[in-house]
Structure formats: C-alpha cells, structure tokens
Amino acid sequence: MEQTSIEKKRELIAKLNQWRYEYFILNAPTVSDAVYDRHYDELERLEQQTGILMSNSPTNTVGYEEVDGLEKTTHTIPLLSLDKTKNMGDLMRFIGSQQVLLMHKLDGLTVKLEYENGLLVRASTRGNGEEGEVITHNARAIDGIPAWIPYLERLVVVGEAYITKPTFERLQGTLRDSSGNSYKNARNMAAGSIRCYDAGACAGRGLVFTPFGVLEGLDEDADTAISKHLRLNTLKLLGFSACEFLLLIPNPTEQQVTNSIAELQASAEDMGLPIDGIVVTYDNIPFSLAQGRTGHHYKDGMAYKFEDDLYETTLRDIEWTPSRFGELSPVAIFDPVEIDGCEITRASLHNLTFITELELMPGCHILISKRNMIIPHIEENLSRGRFNAVDVFPAQCPCCESPTSIKEGKGDKGKVTRVLCCNNPGCANQILRKFVHFVGKKAMDIEGLSEATLKTFIDMGWLNDFTDIYRLGEYSFEITSLEGFGVKSWQRLQDAIQRSRKTTFERYLVAMDIPMIGRTASRELSRYFDSSLDDFEAAVIGGFDFTVLEGFGATLHNNIHAWFKEENNLKLWKELQKMINIEKKDAPATSEAIGNPFAGCTIVATGKLVHFTRSSINAKIEALGATAGNAVTKDTNYLICGEKAGSKLDKARSLGVTVLSEQEFLEMAEGA
Numbered sequence: 001m002e003q004t005s006i007e008k009k010r011e012l013i014a015k016l017n018q019w020r021y022e023y024f025i026l027n028a029p030t031v032s033d034a035v036y037d038r039h040y041d042e043l044e045r046l047e048q049q050t051g052i053l054m055s056n057s058p059t060n061t062v063g064y065e066e067v068d069g070l071e072k073t074t075h076t077i078p079l080l081s082l083d084k085t086k087n088m089g090d091l092m093r094f095i096g097s098q099q100v101l102l103m104h105k106l107d108g109l110t111v112k113l114e115y116e117n118g119l120l121v122r123a124s125t126r127g128n129g130e131e132g133e134v135i136t137h138n139a140r141a142i143d144g145i146p147a148w149i150p151y152l153e154r155l156v157v158v159g160e161a162y163i164t165k166p167t168f169e170r171l172q173g174t175l176r177d178s179s180g181n182s183y184k185n186a187r188n189m190a191a192g193s194i195r196c197y198d199a200g201a202c203a204g205r206g207l208v209f210t211p212f213g214v215l216e217g218l219d220e221d222a223d224t225a226i227s228k229h230l231r232l233n234t235l236k237l238l239g240f241s242a243c244e245f246l247l248l249i250p251n252p253t254e255q256q257v258t259n260s261i262a263e264l265q266a267s268a269e270d271m272g273l274p275i276d277g278i279v280v281t282y283d284n285i286p287f288s289l290a291q292g293r294t295g296h297h298y299k300d301g302m303a304y305k306f307e308d309d310l311y312e313t314t315l316r317d318i319e320w321t322p323s324r325f326g327e328l329s330p331v332a333i334f335d336p337v338e339i340d341g342c343e344i345t346r347a348s349l350h351n352l353t354f355i356t357e358l359e360l361m362p363g364c365h366i367l368i369s370k371r372n373m374i375i376p377h378i379e380e381n382l383s384r385g386r387f388n389a390v391d392v393f394p395a396q397c398p399c400c401e402s403p404t405s406i407k408e409g410k411g412d413k414g415k416v417t418r419v420l421c422c423n424n425p426g427c428a429n430q431i432l433r434k435f436v437h438f439v440g441k442k443a444m445d446i447e448g449l450s451e452a453t454l455k456t457f458i459d460m461g462w463l464n465d466f467t468d469i470y471r472l473g474e475y476s477f478e479i480t481s482l483e484g485f486g487v488k489s490w491q492r493l494q495d496a497i498q499r500s501r502k503t504t505f506e507r508y509l510v511a512m513d514i515p516m517i518g519r520t521a522s523r524e525l526s527r528y529f530d531s532s533l534d535d536f537e538a539a540v541i542g543g544f545d546f547t548v549l550e551g552f553g554a555t556l557h558n559n560i561h562a563w564f565k566e567e568n569n570l571k572l573w574k575e576l577q578k579m580i581n582i583e584k585k586d587a588p589a590t591s592e593a594i595g596n597p598f599a600g601c602t603i604v605a606t607g608k609l610v611h612f613t614r615s616s617i618n619a620k621i622e623a624l625g626a627t628a629g630n631a632v633t634k635d636t637n638y639l640i641c642g643e644k645a646g647s648k649l650d651k652a653r654s655l656g657v658t659v660l661s662e663q664e665f666l667e668m669a670e671g672a
C-alpha cells in the first residue's frame with residue numbers, strides 16, 4: 001500500500017473518466033480503445049493490489065443513483081464549527097506551548113463518511129452540526145471518496161467537499177442553481193452540487209473530497225490513538241488525499257507561525273484550492289478532548305481567517321430614522337442570517353452614497369459580513385442593475401412627513417458623501433434624539449430618563465426644551481399616575497435630575513450639542529477657558545478665533561459661531577445655566593468652589609452647630625472657595641448662626657450682614 005500506487009490510481013481514474021466523457025458524451029474519442037483498455041486494466045490491477053476502490057472509479061459497477069429527496073441523519077458526535085479569529089495575538093494565545101497542526105481551511109461543505117467492514121456505508125452533510133442530510137448516492141460522483149478500504153473497524157472521517165478555483169471558473173457560466181441563477185462562488189456551487197438528487201448531474205461538477213479529521217477509528221494503534229497528524233497520514237494509506245498540513249514544533253514563535261501560514265497560502269494558490277483561512281488545531285488528541293466545547297465550537301481548534309465570512313440574504317426594507325441634526329439614517333432590514341450563533345437582521349447603510357454605490361433596493365440579494373467579527377456590514381449586492389434613487393430615497397420624512405432634501409457632507413478620508421435630511425426642526429424624532437443626547441452619560445448623565453420615558457413626557461407636552469427637565473416637578477401628580485411610574489421611581493428620577501444640576505463645563509457643552517463639539521473638543525475648551533462658561537461665551541461674542549486651539553479647524557470654529565448666532569440657542573444657553581452649577585473638574589480640592597453662591601465670600605460661624613464642629617465648618621467654608629472669618633466685620637458676607645449665638649449675631653444684625661441658619665447654609669451650598 002504505497003502512497004505512490006494510490007496517486008497513480010487517482011491519475012488513472014482522472015484520465016479514464018475524461019476519455020469516457022469524450023467518448024460517451026462528446027462522441028469525440030481522443031484515444032484508441034486499446035489505449036483505454038490498457039489503462040483500465042492497470043487501474044483494476046492496482047485496485048486489487050491496494051484493496052482500495054475509489055467511488056468514482058470507472059471500474060465501479062454501481063451506476064449513478066437518483067434519490068427522491070435527502071434523508072436526515074443525526075450526528076452522534078456533533079460536527080461543530082471552529083472558533084474564528086483574524087487576530088494573530090488570539091492565535092498565539094490559543095497555541096500556547098502546545099504542538100499544533102496548521103492546515104488549509106477549505107471553503108466548501110463539510111461532509112462525514114462512515115465505513116464499516118471496509119465499505120462506505122453512509123456519506124452525510126454537516127447540516128446544522130447536530131443533524132445533516134444523507135448524500136451517499138453522490139459519493140460515486142465525488143473525487144477522493146474510497147468506496148472500499150483495507151480497514152475493517154468502524155471509521156468515521158470528516159472533511160470538506162469543494163470545487164477548485166479552475167473548475168469553478170470553467171463551470172460558472174454554464175451551471176444554474178435550483179432557482180435558475182448562476183452560482184456566485186465556488187462554495188455555493190459545491191453546496192448546491194453535493195445536494196443534487198441525481199448523482200449523474202453531480203458527477204460533472206468536479207467536486208473533490210479532502211478529509212481533515214477522524215472522528216472514530218484508527219485508535220487501536222498507540223501512536224495514531226493520540227496524534228491527529230499521524231491519523232491524517234494513515235488516511236492517505238487508505239486511499240484518501242488528506243488535507244495538507246504543517247506540524248509545528250511546540251512553543252513556536254509568532255514568526256514561525258506567520259511563515260507557516262504564508263507557506264500554506266502559497267500551496268493552496270498553486271493547487272487552485274479555495275481556502276478562506278488556516279485551521280490551527282492541537283495535535284495531541286487526549287489534550288484536545290480535554291479542552292471540551294462551548295455551545296458552538298470545540299475548543300481544540302481555531303480558524304485563522306484572512307477575511308470576514310460572507311452570508312447571503314435578501315434585503316427586505318430600508319428604515320429611515322431622523323437623527324438629532326435631521327439626518328435620516330438608513331438601516332437595512334434583511335432576512336435573518338445566523339453569524340457565529342447570533343441572528344442578524346439589520347445593518348447600517350450609512351448614507352445615500354453607500355446605498356447608491358451598492359445599488360441597494362428592497363428585494364436585492366446581498367452579502368453580509370460581521371466586520372472584524374463585530375459590526376454587521378453589507379459587503380456586496382448580487383442583484384445590481386435595477387437601482388432607481390426615486391424609489392429608494394423617501395421624498396418625505398417618515399416621521400413628520402415634511403419634504404426631505406439631499407445634503408453633501410464629508411465622510412471618511414474627506415470623501416464627499418450625500419445624506420438625506422428632514423429639515424423640520426419640530427420633527428418629533430429629532431426632538432426625541434436631542435433629549436436622548438442631552439440626558440446621555442457623556443452629557444448631563446440623568447439616569448432613569450430612558451428613551452421611552454422621554455418619548456412619553458414629550459408626547460404629554462411636558463418637555464419642550466431642556467430646561468423643562470428641571471421643571472418636571474410641576475407634573476409630579478401626573479407622572480406618578482402614569483402606568484409603570486410609581487412614587488418610588490419618580491423619586492429616583494427626581495434625585496437623578498437634582499444630581500445632574502451639579503455638572504462640569506465639559507458635560508454642559510456636550511449637552512448643548514454644538515455640531516461636532518464632543519467630549520474631546522469640550523475638554524480642550526474647558527482647559528482653555530478654565531472651566532468658565534462666561535469666559536467662553538464672552539470669547540464667542542468677541543469673535544474669538546477658535547482655530548488657535550489644539551485640534552480645532554475651520555469647521556469647529558464656524559460651528560461654534562453659527563450655533564451662538566441662533567437666538568434660541570443663546571437663550572437656552574443662558575436659561576439652563578440658572579438651573580445648574582458648574583464644578584471645576586481638574587481641581588478636586590476646591591471642587592465646590594465654582595458655581596456656588598459662597599465663592600469668594602467671607603463667612604463667619606457662631607453658636608452650637610448640629611452638623612459641624614468649629615474646625616469642620618471652617619474647612620467646609622474654605623472648600624466652597626470662601627474665607628472663614630473669626631470676627632464679624634463690615635467685610636463679612638454671611639453669618640452662620642447656631643444655637644446660643646451671642647454677640648456676633650447682634651453685631652451682624654447691626655452691620656446688615658446676611659444671617660443664615662445652618663440648614664439654609666447647607667441648602668445653598670448644595671445648590672438645591
């Protein structure tokens with residue numbers, strides 16, 4: 001059973017099948033009968049000698065079978081897919097100090113072959129991993145599947161059935177799938193062909209089977225019992241053409257792994273093999289089994305992918321949602337595709353330019369990926385040529401029905417992109433998005449004002465501009481009578497609103513939502529204007545050139561000036577400041593110093609206080625940015641008066657100094 005005789009045999013089968021095709025189908029034989037017979041006899045002799053008959057051998061007397069449908073079969077050992085990565089670091093961590101095999105990740109359909117007493121008894125597809133379809137009748141039509149082998153124990157082999165790149169190119173124009181469309185790629189063609197009911201139809205499609213693993217059998221020998229690569233080598237002796245692999249030394253360097261991947265990529269290219277990555281798997285079988293599995297994957301292997309996988313589906317609808325600046329954001333709704341165990345039905349379409357370039361319309365067949373395995377993305381449209389912008393871009397805002405317009409903007413890398421806009425500032429969804437932004441974590445950070453709650457309050461007419469949030473108390477009764485809104489949740493929400501009154505320059509500016517002024521720009525403005533909203537406002541009014549600031553270009557400069565020119569914006573800017581206190585973020589020691597009424601004042605305390613000792617009240621006064629005085633003079637601004645106050649109270653009264661109870665002082669200090 002030399003491997004050379006097995007290779008010789010496959011060569012003969014290929015030649016003889018070609019000659020038979022020329023003779024029977026084309027009626028144009030290229031060799032004489034004598035040549036044909038000589039090759040045929042040699043093949044038969046080799047088959048006897050090796051004890052291996054390939055299913056597709058012309059000596060195989062079984063004809064091409066046809067079935068009525070594909071029977072289901074349960075995989076007793078589930079055929080799970082491998083975990084994937086595009087990241088070398090992940091791969092190196094997976095390898096660790098183990099000895100691993102690197103092999104081609106063939107891009108076709110996974111097939112399982114079962115042998116008993118040396119005979120192929122069943123071939124089945126992977127299906128969903130738990131249950132597949134029986135395709136035994138097509139084994140006759142696939143290259144690389146032995147019909148009988150010189151091994152009598154039960155043997156279960158898994159591998160990939162695929163179509164090589166040259167074969168795909170040759171057949172692409174002529175073959176049609178069941179819906180009459182031509183096949184988009186070699187994988188689809190392989191999947192469609194292998195499920196043919198008629199083996200005769202399957203036979204002409206150049207399907208090849210290459211095993212990548214053994215699920216049962218080959219464990220009677222001590223070496224093959226524990227080593228995957230030795231099992232693959234044994235398969236070659238049984239007539240299979242096992243998947244090409246490289247065995248790495250334990251603890252390989254990243255360079256060694258990278259080189260091996262490049263070597264396998266090159267060999268796949270040479271052989272015209274369709275691969276979409278490299279499989280990395282532990283060689284040691286007991287170690288592999290000990291790794292166990294997750295819901296979807298065995299943990300003994302990992303697929304290193306060159307690109308994100310593509311999944312075909314049908315685009316059903318495009319949803320347009322107004323953003324807070326009036327841009328209508330398009331989202332694709334498509335038939336569900338399962339990617340890595342998650343069902344995906346939506347992906348952003350970004351803007352009109354993206355839609356136009358891909359010619360996307362409802363009904364199109366599209367290819368979806370999860371970019372970097374995270375974000376769903378439409379990669380390609382398979383049914384181009386029918387695009388019509390008028391049918392796709394709505395003329396009216398789906399939210400408020402005002403006419404839409406197209407605006408040009410700059411997208412990634414300065415590329416001009418076109419966006420669809422609703423120009424109605426009263427568009428309900430725009431208003432809702434603005435409130436969502438205002439209460440968001442990076443802005444005023446009001447917990448409990450969810451999108452749904454905001455929508456309810458807006459619909460009730462309680463929220464018209466941001467200052468209304470701080471007046472919601474007027475509707476306490478109505479709010480607590482809303483369904484799902486008890487006294488407790490209202491109290492929690494009120495607490496959150498009160499807490500938000502104490503904020504920073506940065507948050508306040510983010511909340512104002514000047515276009516493109518986000519956290520980074522706000523931080524820079526806060527630094528430059530020393531967290532003073534007044535100084536910032538004065539600078540705007542004075543025509544300040546913001547491009548002198550780090551990271552500020554003409555766009556940001558213009559956005560700020562344009563925003564303040566709007567009367568409503570300026571009004572909001574001023575009104576809202578009356579309701580909040582700005583604290584200086586970068587000076588925690590005097591964090592209470594800014595935005596409280598005591599900053600810069602001189603304060604004296606007298607009498608017995610409830611919450612403070614003499615020294616702790618002075619510390620509190622200093623913390624507020626005020627000076628703690630000992631005696632009441634004409635420079636004293638406030639006297640905090642506890643029980644049993646003495647002469648200081650009289651003095652304060654005579655000088656007209658404001659006298660505060662301890663409670664009043666605390667309330668003012670908290671900004672409540």
Ligand SMILES: [Zn+2]
Nearest residue numbers: 397400422427
């Ligand atoms: Zn609108």
